[in-house]
Amino acid sequence: xxxxxxxxxxxxxxxxxxxxxxxxxxxxxxxxxxxxxxxxxxxxxxxxxxxxxxxxxxxxxxxxxxxxxxxxxxxxxxxxxx
Ligand code: FES
Numbered sequence: 001x002x003x004x005x006x007x008x009x010x011x012x013x014x015x016x017x018x019x020x021x022x023x024x025x026x027x028x029x030x031x032x033x034x035x036x037x038x039x040x041x042x043x044x045x046x047x048x049x050x051x052x053x054x055x056x057x058x059x060x061x062x063x064x065x066x067x068x069x070x071x072x073x074x075x076x077x078x079x080x081x082x
Contacts, residue, residue: 006043008033010080012059012072019054023047024061024070034060034070 006028013034022035026048029039036047048070052058061069063076 007062007064009062010076011062012076013062014057014059017052017056017058019052022050022052022070024050026064026069028064034062 008025008028008030015034024034024047025032025036025040027040027043027045029043030037031039040046050070059072061072061076063079065075065079066073067075
């Protein structure tokens with residue numbers, strides 16, 4: 001299966017998160033993956049805003065193709081086979 005572009009990487013960004021408001025990069029152009037750095041303005045896309053209410057480990061989608069954006073749902077496995 002071919003992957004829709006753009007994407008940041010073919011695996012999730014697994015990060016320990018503190019409570020807060022986060023802007024997940026949907027365009028794949030950010031240099032601060034998996035979060036927005038404003039690069040979407042060049043490509044006409046917008047970030048997804050997610051509020052994390054408690055400290056926890058989060059798997060942020062890196063392939064930008066998850067059906068449960070901004071979180072990884074395993075869709076990246078279609079591209080990597082892993
Ligand atoms: S990294 Fe996108 S679905 Fe897992």
